[in-house]
Amino acid sequence: MSITMSRGQAYVQRLNDERNVWLDGERIQVTGHQAFQGTLQTIEGLFNLVDDPETRETVAYWDEQTGSYVHRSFLVPRSLPDVNSRADAFRLWADRTYGVMSRLSDYARSRLTGWYATRHEMTAHDPAFAGKISAYFEQAKRNDAFLTIVQRDPQINRSLPVGEDEDAMLRIVKSNAEGVVIRGAKMVATAAPYADDIIAYPVQRIPGHLPELAHMVIVAAGSPGLHMMCRESFATKDTDKSHLLSAQYDEMDAVLFFDDVFVPWERVLLHNNPEAVWQIRCNTASASLAYHQSVIRLHSKLEFITAVTSAIAKEIGVDSFLNVQEQLGELISQMQTIEGLIIAAEAQSKPDAFGNWLPEFKYIETARNLGNRYYPRAVEILKTIAAGGLIQIPSGTFEMNEKMGSMIGKYLGGVTMQAPEKIRLFQLAWELTGSPLGARHDLYERFYAGDPVRNRANQYVQYDKERLLGKVEPWLRRSLKD
Ligand SMILES: Cc1cc2nc3c(=O)[nH]c(=O)nc-3n(C[C@H](O)[C@H](O)[C@H](O)COP(=O)(O)OP(=O)(O)OC[C@H]3O[C@@H](n4cnc5c(N)ncnc54)[C@H](O)[C@@H]3O)c2cc1C
Structure with missing residues (x-):
């Protein structure tokens, strides 16, 4: 008898890669660590609602391109009923988690959907953007990717003008025909330790004379050189039944260190382009x-x-x-x-x-x-x-x-x-x-x-x-x- 994995199980399974997640001073495996058990179970259950006949039509839609049901955060709304149906899907996940889990990836997927839906606006800034974001959007939909977004640089000295603490800011240190190598740090990345991919770009306007700081990249969470440093976990021990919210809904936050991380060109959505990155930020x-x-x-x-x-x-x-x-x-x-x-x-x-x-x-x-x-x-x-x-x-x-x-x-x-x-x-x-x-x-x-x-x-x-x-x-x- 063949056993097919549920959508939620497949998601959890994907996290068994070489990702560098640091908690309490140790490198840990998220799927095997008690601190993540309750949260992953919650997400697994939410992902499975996409295939559950009782909830499927609310949380998902039939997507012709992928030939499968897909979460409605990927739906490009073309009418008022589409807008309302996206709202119903958001409400279902939010109500199931009492609004306590905010980065279940429907936020980041919606950002991606918005950039994809308006991709042609970017052609004047970068003719390759529309093709790259279309390819990634289709891939994320097909793979049911759990996404998160990170924008801020570490809080070292906010009084410095942009670029003066350049060492901390995410920047490209090498590039070749295959892709780029990035170095620097970002904060805060909620859910990064159990994401498939992380979308990173600067929150502030990068001045025109510092193009080396102006990129938008999509980094696989299991990339070598990417280190995710978690805050303390709030998920209490299995035996403690007095903190049920913390046990089930502690979405972890992390600081990300990019210690020479390779990103292939197809995932470098924008490159050395302050104006284009600012347009993405304001989209x-x-x-x-x-x-x-x-x-x-x-x-x-x-x-x-x-x-x-x-x-x-x-x-x-x-x-x-x-x-x-x-x-x-x-x-x-x-x-x-x-x-x-x-x-x-x-x-x-x-x-x-x-x-x-x-x-x-x-x-x-x-x-x-x-x-x-x-x-x-x-x-x-x-x-x-x-x-x-x-x-x-x-x-x-x-x-x-x-x-x-x-x-x-x-x-x-x-x-x-x-x-x-x-x-x-x-x-x-x-x-x-x-x-x-x-x-x-x-x-x-x-x-x-x-x-x-x-x-x-x-x-x-x-x-x-x-x-x-x-x-x-x-x-x-x-x-x-x-
Ligand atoms: C729990 C949590 C989870 C988060 N998750 C994410 C996430 O997943 N992805 C993501 O992208 N973001 C996330 N954020 C938001 C983000 O990381 C920052 O917290 C937010 O953008 C504010 O920046 P900061 O914390 O660096 O504060 P700072 O910018 O350092 O501000 C500190 C204080 O100084 C003041 N200040 C700073 N600069 C100026 C200035 N130029 N002029 C006037 N006043 C100033 C601010 O008003 C504030 O009071 C999260 C935040 C929190 C708290």
């Missing part, structure tokens, strides 16, 4: 498709934290107090604001010059820029309402000895819940607020899309202010005597 199709996924995930996460906070308020009997209701109302208005912006972005989606239907970016951008304040505020509200209860969670198992068990049962129950359920609820709340996973999520929502200060400022800079100023102007012409 609206790619940003609109990818952040559409991000804000749908954010909405799932806000729903989850609102659910946990509401359950706690009810269980400790504070949900009838006006101040508590006001804070719960704030959580609901956060959730509904993001939901409303997603609806508006989809309803106002329209075709670009190439016939791609794109969610309206101004609403996606607003949702994204609100998210970096909303989520930290949601965590603050959960802490304010749960208060000392977050610290009265017993460590270890609570079915200890008979005497302790009966006292826990007597003193740690809630309005309707018995002690075991209420302890579970507070464990969940602690994971969102006080655990290393919770702290990482607070930081993630603030920074994942880049510097929130510059992102918001950019929204002002890009806005058509003439129209606004026009509303003030008639008042300026009125005589002070009127």
Whole structure:
């Protein structure tokens, strides 16, 4: 009897290559390491939804080129129903992981889809780009590739002008007929240790006189010379059942060291080309498709934290107090604001010059820029309402000895819940607020899309202010005597 691997198993199997993943000072095999077990199981399950008859039509579409079902993040939207169907696929993965896993590759795949869909725009900058990105897009679709993106250089001395700490920046040190050799470092690359490929390009504008720093490359995660240095793992031991979110959903973050990594020419999408790399960085199709996924995930996460906070308020009997209701109302208005912006972005989606239907970016951008304040505020509200209860969670198992068990049962129950359920609820709340996973999520929502200060400022800079100023102007012409 032949045993065929599921799509998820095939993905996990692919990670058994020579990749250099460093954790706790040692080079480790991700598939065999306890720190990655829960996360890989989660991703395996999500990948399998593409073939599950119950979820397949939501999460995937039939792709003629590959003759297979493909995740909808690869779908180039050509109509409003396409935009909505991509949203349904994002929502399904996000809801299954409570919005806690952000880089399940649907973000990076969507960026790729956007660049592919608008590839001809780049021909003036580099005639080879369209062919290269088409070939890679088809390959990634066919291989169901798990992708991630990294843009930032290491935080050494941000006061230096671009290029002055050139040694740290990713650059080409050699090239020949087959490809290039790159050296340097990048941060932060979420999910890189278990990705198939990593897409790297600079986040900042590279000045025209430094073309050697302006590239866009796609690097296989198992490339010799690429070292992925993980932060500490938050996935707790198998035996610990009190950190269930961390055990299942710790998407790892890593710093990448490129110690002379070979990249074949077909994966060097742009080369020595500051203007072209800047166009890629600013590409609206790619940003609109990818952040559409991000804000749908954010909405799932806000729903989850609102659910946990509401359950706690009810269980400790504070949900009838006006101040508590006001804070719960704030959580609901956060959730509904993001939901409303997603609806508006989809309803106002329209075709670009190439016939791609794109969610309206101004609403996606607003949702994204609100998210970096909303989520930290949601965590603050959960802490304010749960208060000392977050610290009265017993460590270890609570079915200890008979005497302790009966006292826990007597003193740690809630309005309707018995002690075991209420302890579970507070464990969940602690994971969102006080655990290393919770702290990482607070930081993630603030920074994942880049510097929130510059992102918001950019929204002002890009806005058509003439129209606004026009509303003030008639008042300026009125005589002070009127
Ligand atoms: C958990 C996590 C996961 C992430 N995952 C990814 C990922 O997978 N891929 C990816 O590409 N990115 C990822 N990011 C985002 C990215 O790596 C950066 O965190 C983000 O772009 C901000 O840059 P920085 O952290 O280097 O902060 P810095 O740029 O060093 O900023 C530090 C502080 O200085 C201020 N500052 C810095 N420069 C200036 C300036 N010129 N003018 C004014 N103020 C300034 C900033 O406002 C900020 O307060 C992730 C971030 C986090 C926190």
